[in-house]
Amino acid sequence: MQILLVEDDPEIRRELTLRWQAKGWGVTPCENLSVADQQAGSHAHDLVVLDLQLPDGDGMAWLQRWRPRDPGTPVLILTARDRVADRVAGLQAGADDYLVKPFAAPELDARIEALMRRASRDRDARLQFGPLLWLRDEGRLLLNGAALDLHPREFEVLGLLLRRAPRLVPKRVIIDALAEKNIEVGDSAAEVYVSRLRRKLGPGPVQIDTVRGFGYRLLLAGEPLPP
Numbered sequence: 001m002q003i004l005l006v007e008d009d010p011e012i013r014r015e016l017t018l019r020w021q022a023k024g025w026g027v028t029p030c031e032n033l034s035v036a037d038q039q040a041g042s043h044a045h046d047l048v049v050l051d052l053q054l055p056d057g058d059g060m061a062w063l064q065r066w067r068p069r070d071p072g073t074p075v076l077i078l079t080a081r082d083r084v085a086d087r088v089a090g091l092q093a094g095a096d097d098y099l100v101k102p103f104a105a106p107e108l109d110a111r112i113e114a115l116m117r118r119a120s121r122d123r124d125a126r127l128q129f130g131p132l133l134w135l136r137d138e139g140r141l142l143l144n145g146a147a148l149d150l151h152p153r154e155f156e157v158l159g160l161l162l163r164r165a166p167r168l169v170p171k172r173v174i175i176d177a178l179a180e181k182n183i184e185v186g187d188s189a190a191e192v193y194v195s196r197l198r199r200k201l202g203p204g205p206v207q208i209d210t211v212r213g214f215g216y217r218l219l220l221a222g223e224p225l226p227p
Contacts, residue, residue: 001116002026004045006036006062007078008054016049019105032056040066044167045073047115049108050095052079052086060093067094069166069223071128074115078103127162130220132206134162148200153178157193161208165218168211190216 003020007013008031017027028043030036033056040048052059063075076097077090087098096118097111127134133142134155141148141155150158160177161169174190194216198208205221 001046002028002044003112004028004030004036004039004048006030006033006048006054006059007051008032009051016105016108019109023109033059033062036062037066040070046119047112048073048075049112050075050077052077052081052090060090063090063093063095068130069220071130072119074119076108076111076115078108127159129162129165129218130206131204132162132201132218134159143201143204143206150200151196154193154196154200157190158197161216161218166220166223168215168217170215173215 003025005013005016005027007016007029010031013029013031017029020027028039028045030039033054036050039045050059050063054062059077059079063077067075071094074096075094076099077095078099078101079086079090080101081087081090082100087100090098096115099108099111125136127136131144135142136159139152139155141150141158156178157174160174171190174193175187178189194208194210201208207219207221209217209219211217
């Protein structure tokens with residue numbers, strides 16, 4: 001597990017980093033939102049622990065800005081703001097849990113473990129990227145709330161792209177995943193299904209970008225390319 005820890009208090013940051021590393025968890029400590037932006041954009045994380053009162057801005061505003069780009073990663077707010085209104089605002093902004101300082105470290109650990117269990121159960125059943133919602137158990141894809149008619153193979157390929165969005169999915173991964181489902185495919189299958197998906201998604205807010213010679217990735221229109 002890799003945690004993005006956004007906390008400006010050096011003592012809390014150090015103690016949590018050492019504690020979690022002793023558990024075998026990876027930690028990326030960030031002292032402000034600028035560093036958090038850099039780390040979130042360049043590395044994948046399984047969970048974000050986010051303070052709200054940071055030297056270069058409000059963590060709540062950062063969460064609201066960041067959440068549409070990464071709707072699946074769990075976020076736990078860790079803050080001194082203890083009003084009910086603050087807790088409600090944090091959850092409405094996209095946080096999955098909210099813990100008030102001062103806190104007990106074992107409770108924080110337990111909440112993180114619970115979030116990761118929940119994320120593991122939910123990860124493959126419901127995937128969202130911007131206005132695109134993929135519902136595995138229902139076999140449905142919604143774009144801005146409207147259902148798109150997809151062939152089962154197109155549905156599987158889009159699920160692969162959504163699981164890693166906005167990161168790159170190698171073409172070979174798509175071909176191998178289809179083969180694992182006993183679908184007979186050739187080397188050109190990825191290109192065929194991506195082309196069909198592009199036509200069905202249209203020129204809307206979600207686009208499939210080709211990285212020539214490597215594979216494909218989902219992007220939101222107007223968003224900068226990931227590094």
